Amino acid sequence: MKSGFVAIIGRPNAGKSTIINALLERKLSIVTEKAQTTRNSIKGIYDDDEYQIIFIDTPGIHLAHHSLGRYMNQQAFASTKDVDAIVLVVDGSRKFDAGDQVIEDKIDKKTPLFVVINKIDLLRLPEVEEIKAKYHEVYPKAVIIEMSAIENFGIDSLLEKIKPLIKEGPRYFEKDALTDKDPSFFVSEVIREKLLKLLKDEVPHNLAVRVDDIKNQKDKCIIRSTIIVDKESHKGIVIGKNGKRIKAIGMKAREDLEEYYGKRIFLELFVSVKEDWLNNQRLLKELGYK
Template identity: 40%
Template sequence: MRSGFVGIIGAPNAGKSTLLNQVLGQKISITSKKPQTTRDRIVGIVNRSESQIIFVDTPGIHKSTTLLNKRIVDQALLALEDVDLILFMVDVVSRNYSAEKLIISQLHKVSKPVILAMNKIDLAKKADVFKLAEEFQGLFQFRAVIPVSAKGNIQVENLIEEVEVSLPEGPRLYPEETFTDISEKFMVKEIIREKVFRLTGMEIPYSSAVTVDAFDVEKKLILIHASIHVARDSQKGIIIGKKGAMLTRIGTKARKDMEEMLGSKVLLKLFVKVTKDWYSRGRTLDEFGYK
C-alpha cells in the first residue's frame, strides 16, 4: 500500500484544476479560461486498490504585485515543503517563461521527487512536445516526464500510475470514501467566484472576492446568503448589471451548481459590497481567508 501528498504546481492557467477534477471524476476545483482562478489550496483524494493519492491543487505561481497575489504565491510555494511528491504542470501551447523560471528555481531548493506533466498536448505538434521535453530535462532532473491532456483525458491514467509508484509506502491517511477535505461552505464560495470569473470581463474577476454570510440547512432547502466584494464603486454596477441582470445570471448559474453539489433545493441571496482596495489590506485579506 502506498499513500502520500502530491502538490500540483505550475504557472497560472496551466490546467492544474482541470487535472484534479479529471482524476477525481468530479468537480471540486473551480476553473475558467482566465489565469489565476484558483486562490486556495484544494485537496482531492484518489483512492485506488493499492494506494491513496492526496492531490493538493495550488494557486498558479507567478511574479506577484498585490498583497493578495503575494500571499497566494507564498501559499503555493509552502505546499512544496508539505508534500511527498511534486507534480509540475506546464502548458505546452501558451508558456509562461517567467513563472517557469521561478518554479524551477524553487524546485532546486527542495529535496522532493518531481514529475513533469506536459499539458495540452492535443493542441500541439508532437515534434514541439518532444523538443520542449528535452529543454526541461536539461533544466531539472525529473523523476518522469509525462505528456498529457487533462481536459481530453489523454495519458492521465499513465500519469496517475507514475504518481502512484512514486509515493512512499504507508496506510491510507483518510477514510476510503473521502474524496476531499474542503467544506460545503467553502465550495459554495468557490462556485460563486467561478461564475464571476466566467461571466465578467476586464479587471472584475481579480478585483472581486466572495464571503458566505449564512449557510442554514432547513427541512426542504438550504438558505445561503453570500456577498460579492469589489474594490471600487464603479465595479459594483458592473456586477449588478442593467436592472440586476448580471447579478441574476451569476446567482442562477451558481444556485444550479450548488443544488447539484448539495443534493438539495437552495435559496441563494447575493449581495454586492464595495470593500475599498480589499486585495491590498492585510486585515481584510485575513477576514476573507487569504492569510
C-alpha cells in the same frame, strides 16, 4: 494501505485544477479560461482502497502585485514542503520563459518531480518533442508526461507513475472525503467561478466571495453570500443593468449547487465595496486568504 501527499504546481492557467478534477473524477476545483482562478491550496483526496493519495491543487505562481497575490504564491510553494512528489504542470503551447525560470530557481530539488506537458491537443508532434526536450534539459531528473487534461489523456499514466512513490501509511482522511475544505468554501468557489466566467477584464481578479450563512434543511438549502469588490464602479458592473448580471450569476451558481447538495437552493447575493481589500491583511484573513 499506502498513503501520501502530492503537490500540483505551475504557472496560472496551465491546467492544474483541470488535472486534479480529472484525477479525482469529480469537480472539486473551479476551472475558468482566466489566469489566477485558484487562490488557495485545496486538498483533493484520491482513495482506491489500496492507495490514499492527497493531491494539493495550488494557485498559479506569478509575479504578484498585491498581498493576495503574494499569499497565493506562498500557498503554492508551501504546498511543496513534505510531499512525496511534486507535479509541475506546464502549458505546452507556451515557451519556457523567465516566469518558468523563477519556479525552477525555487523548487525543492530533493523531492521527486513529474513535469506534465499539458494541452498537447493544441500542439503538433514536433512541438511536443521540442518542449519535452527543453524541460528535460531544465529538469534532467524529472519524469516527463504528455497530457491533454481536457481530453483525459495522460491522467492514468500520471497516477500509475506516482503510485510507486507512495509508501505505507495511514488513511489520513475518510475514504469518502473529497477535500479538506468545508462546504462554505466550496459554495463561495462555485459563485466565484460564475463571476469569473461572466465578467470581463480586471473585475473578476479584484473580487472575493464570502458566504454569510448556509441553512441546510431537509428539502432545501438557503444560502446568503456577499460578493466583495474593491471599487464602487465594479459594484455596478457586477449587478448589471436592472440587476440582470447578478441574476444570471446567481442562476448559474444555483444550478451547480443544486447538483452538489441534491436539493433546492435559495441563493441570496449581495455586493459590498471594500476598497483595496486585496492589500488589507484583516480582510484577507476574513475571506480565507490567510
